[in-house]
Amino acid sequence: MGYGNLARGVESAVLSSGDMVLKAVFTRRDPSSVRTRSGVKVLGASRAGEYRDEIDVMVLCGGSAADLPEQTPRAAAMFDVVDSFDTHARIEEHFRRVDESARAGGHAALIACGWDPGLFSMQRMLSAAVLPRGKDYTFWGRGVSQGHSDAVRRIPGVRDARQYTVPVPEAVEAVRAGNAPLLSVRQKHTRECYVVLEEGADPEAVREAIVSMPHYFSDYDTTVHFITAEEMERDHREMPHGGFVIRSGVTGMAGKHRQLIEFSLKLDSNPEFTGSVLAACARAVYRKRRAGNVGCFTMADVTLAELSEKTGKELRELL
């Protein structure tokens, strides 16, 4: 459902899996205006109901702000579904609404899939379960933040913008050294903005508007670079991202042995990677439902065997 960057990531992930087939793309746009990369058919969103019997899992590729809070509960009444709802603070609320609707329809839903929330959440759960005496650190980047890029684009005088979130190397090193430091927001990440100005805009005013913007930039050290539209197109078209989840803990009677668990991602393409996670989650929700489970689930409730294309025997023998 939907055909933006994330949906194209799901499309190519499904094509490279051995046990899934992409049946159709549904869009709220005029279907004749959408051309899929794989050539799979495009249908109007309102026709989804006609495909109930042909579709095992509906992957919802809309945004968390406006689309998914409505779309996921509605779709879960009719299909087994997967979404990438990523507003951390509202996951419990979203969960409750999707759970109610999925139970009413006898379906299974897997929400908040992706890498944060998603794989990063899994690592936080795993490492906290193993090291209860410890502290979590999450660093994001170096990578493009869509939300922050959009915030800069809304400033008068800005024609285009790209914002990179960058972990502070000294902070990462201090955590990896097992020192379990206390770190402020400013000490963990810096922000880098690349901005194409409208003709006649005042760079100093734009710079000031960015670095002083509350919530988004005022708590960070932010660097602003003004570039041309050609440079933007040449150097900032890709959507790399990544990050680290580190748990720094201790074990033993005296708590004197330091233990460090780190999970990191280095991604050339954020939407293709997130799409790949959604595809694996589609497999998991299919299996959950076939095993008789209904209602809403998160990555906390999924087994690795459910996510994997391999059989249990293959997993035990190979991995």
Add this chain to the structure above:
Amino acid sequence: MGYGNLARGVESAVLSSGDMVLKAVFTRRDPSSVRTRSGVKVLGASRAGEYRDEIDVMVLCGGSAADLPEQTPRAAAMFDVVDSFDTHARIEEHFRRVDESARAGGHAALIACGWDPGLFSMQRMLSAAVLPRGKDYTFWGRGVSQGHSDAVRRIPGVRDARQYTVPVPEAVEAVRAGNAPLLSVRQKHTRECYVVLEEGADPEAVREAIVSMPHYFSDYDTTVHFITAEEMERDHREMPHGGFVIRSGVTGMAGKHRQLIEFSLKLDSNPEFTGSVLAACARAVYRKRRAGNVGCFTMADVTLAELSEKTGKELRELL
């Protein structure tokens, strides 16, 4: 069951969890000769059956070569059990025997818990599910290998020995750079041995016996250091370990975007960390059984919610 290094790791992990109580230690030694760190009572292994109703989970802390192949199936007939069976090539065979016995007794068993197999297996399953087009790399160390240390100790003229497995930094860097290199056994790890000789032993003969030992050392570049018993006691008492599991994959229609998933451990104490994993697994197998599951399971079958002390709602809200 058992009270060696691993069991002491489990003991301190159970004490630092909020939802588990250590009831007893069972030993095949004379119980009066064993003094636990926590003061928990020590009983003869043959008395375990008397405690069936008092014990939710029996954690088997024996070795994979001689103990667990017999112990786990026997115990699984009577208790819900966890073990750290780590002979990768025989996991499927162990699984079948434990599964049969656990089903017959109506119990649940979780085997091959630890970090490799265990957490590393989980990461291989997760990252292969997300990046089917990719390649896995596992590096171990820098850390003490018990099996290799024992092999050196069996050489005539050796009084004591400690073997460290060391990843080759250039190999790790090439993998992290996303180059997906082909690496031979020799290119991935080196081996370092610290040896205390018996009086009068010939160092050159011992060195030659080590580096040419088939399976253990002949495929590696091995360095041998001769040290005194005092240096061994001073510098090599701890059991650090660690390692990395890296999946290097591609996504997208043309497969041109490189994606890297890395999981790494840096452990001051291998047995305390492995014991912490077993404690979390004891929680998981307890929950599996309470939810009506019997038979044998591995980390492929466990959810993060089952491993975690927190409730589902807490996990969704916090992690």
